[in-house]
Amino acid sequence: MANISENDRISDVSPGDIVLVARGGDEPAPHQVVHKDDREDVVVVTYQTDDGATFQVEYGADARVTRSLEAKWESEQSPTRHKPI
Structure with missing residues (x-):
């Protein structure tokens, strides 16, 4: 996981995010x-x-959870282009 935030509120997490989970x-x-x-x-x-x-x-x-802040921007669901055309 790159660009990690270690203290995000669970309410700020959304689909597409990558979160550390202990199972x-x-x-x-x-x-x-x-x-x-x-x-x-x-x-x-x-x-x-x-x-x-x-x-x-x-x-x-x-x-509070640990998540990757880059997860959405690396995703196909990203609202902005992340790959050259």
Whole structure:
């Protein structure tokens, strides 16, 4: 992950972002956000693994995460061109 922000609010995360997630006692690994459901006191985020499987993590509404700030700009969903024509 490049250009890492280590203290972003979960409410600032959106689909396309790459976030470090610890699963099942493993070391945190980068996963792409594919969906986020903001609720009153919690945020449920759906992540995609490298093999295409998805999983969900429930966070407190004020949780902080580590994410790559370049994730969206490297994505095909980027609102600006990132590859020469």
